[in-house]
Amino acid sequence: MTHSNYFYALKLPKEAKDHLQEKMSELKDKMSFKKWVHPEDFHITLAFLGKIEEEKLENSIQKMRRISTEHPRFSLRLTEMGIFGPPSSPRILWAGIDHSKKLYSLQRDVYRACEESGFRLDKKPFKPHITTARRYTGENSFNAASLRLPGDYTFTADQFTLYKTNMGMSPSYETIEDFTFHTME
Structure with a gap:
């Protein structure tokens, strides 16, 4: 039996996924990566939980329901492409976005709530991106x-x-569950 990993992420609307998929289709002919990410899997990770314990997960879900009501919808702008890993043979190809205070505020709240629920999270600084391909x-x-x-x-x-x-x-x-922001921007 395989153990699944869980994570909280900003979900991209269908139109944004379609737009990004169109751009990635143009790049596929020019770049060779082992795996191109399925458009339904495009997201911006907010907190990676890894393998979970049900009680911690349920506690975090309760906190996320509250957090979603405290954050308004907000706009994000796709602006760049980048890589993680060696410049000559990158591990990850990603799409980046303009800096957004609202996104950083959301990530901070989600991250803190996960820690309060007992999860031990990665301490690397938040670098918002959408993974589009893996292993050059x-x-x-x-x-x-x-x-x-x-x-x-x-x-x-x-x-x-x-x-x-x-x-x-x-x-x-x-x-597993969507958390919708309140509608005021």
Whole structure:
């Protein structure tokens, strides 16, 4: 039996996923990665929980229901492409967004609530991004100069989600519960 990982993430609206998928389709012909992320799996991770204990998870869910009512919907703008890992052979290709105080505030609240629920979380600084591909496999060194996200794209973030990872499936992430922000911006 495999153990699933759980995480809280900002859910992208369908239109944003479609837009990003269109841009990734253009890049697939130019870049060789082992795995391109399924568009349904596009998200911005807020807190990675890993394997969970039911009591801690239920406690965190109660806190997230409250947090979602304390945050308004907000706009985010896709602006760039980037990589994690060695410049010549990156592990991750990602789409980035403009800095957003509202996103950082949400992430801080979600992260804190998870810690208060007993989860031990990664201490790395929050670097909001949307993973689009994994493990570069090209014959030549990766060319970072080819990373352009043609045109800006703005979307409204209106919810975050508790996801469960289903290894070996596509899409890989299963929605456990959505948390919708209140409507005032």
